[in-house]
Amino acid sequence: MCVEVASNGVRHSAETVAAISTLNAGYAWMGLNVFCTASHVLGTRKFITSLNFKDWDTIFYNNMLSLPIMIICSLFTEDWSSANLAKNFPAESRTNLMIGMVYSGVGAIFISYSSAWFIRKTSSTTYSFVGYLNKLPLAISGIVFFHAPVTFGGVLDILLGFFSGLTYGYGKMKQSEQSKQVLPTFQPTMSGSSQSQNDTYKP
Numbered sequence: 001m002c003v004e005v006a007s008n009g010v011r012h013s014a015e016t017v018a019a020i021s022t023l024n025a026g027y028a029w030m031g032l033n034v035f036c037t038a039s040h041v042l043g044t045r046k047f048i049t050s051l052n053f054k055d056w057d058t059i060f061y062n063n064m065l066s067l068p069i070m071i072i073c074s075l076f077t078e079d080w081s082s083a084n085l086a087k088n089f090p091a092e093s094r095t096n097l098m099i100g101m102v103y104s105g106v107g108a109i110f111i112s113y114s115s116a117w118f119i120r121k122t123s124s125t126t127y128s129f130v131g132y133l134n135k136l137p138l139a140i141s142g143i144v145f146f147h148a149p150v151t152f153g154g155v156l157d158i159l160l161g162f163f164s165g166l167t168y169g170y171g172k173m174k175q176s177e178q179s180k181q182v183l184p185t186f187q188p189t190m191s192g193s194s195q196s197q198n199d200t201y202k203p
Helices: 001-052 055-077 082-088 091-121 124-133 135-144 152-181 192-201
Strands: none
Touching: 001 055, 001 091, 001 124, 055 091, 082 135, 091 124, 124 152, 135 152
């Protein structure tokens, strides 16, 4: 009996250690994702402003730099055998899959264009914050439509995200109002014709 209890305790402790290690790996992956996403946004904005890129230029170079990485990773990590291709692209649904891939590619072009435009027009903080806030409707729809478990932490995260969005929007609004109230500290440059016209009307 004691041996059975001890073996159950060892088994449960091993499962606990495995679960904790999986959880830590997930958090590490999330942290790496956040770091890479922030670096990409900041780097993209820096190159857009320094090289005076337009939106289509940003899309072109961004995708062209991503293609070699994706091709190399695909060749080394995926199974390109004929059996695997036949399994993932069956003959009866191959046409529909190809059409879906084309639609997905066209949608990705518009997403890339809107992202490049948003990064160029706004700050990196606003871009990241909007990217965070668009997850709130997904979380709410998961609870309402897909019967996701309602927990205190999940509801608290949604409320914190909602109120942080309101706070950030209010802060940006007050900042824009204060910038409009500041008087200009320099005289704007005038063209030669305007300057000569002003000199004519001087006493």
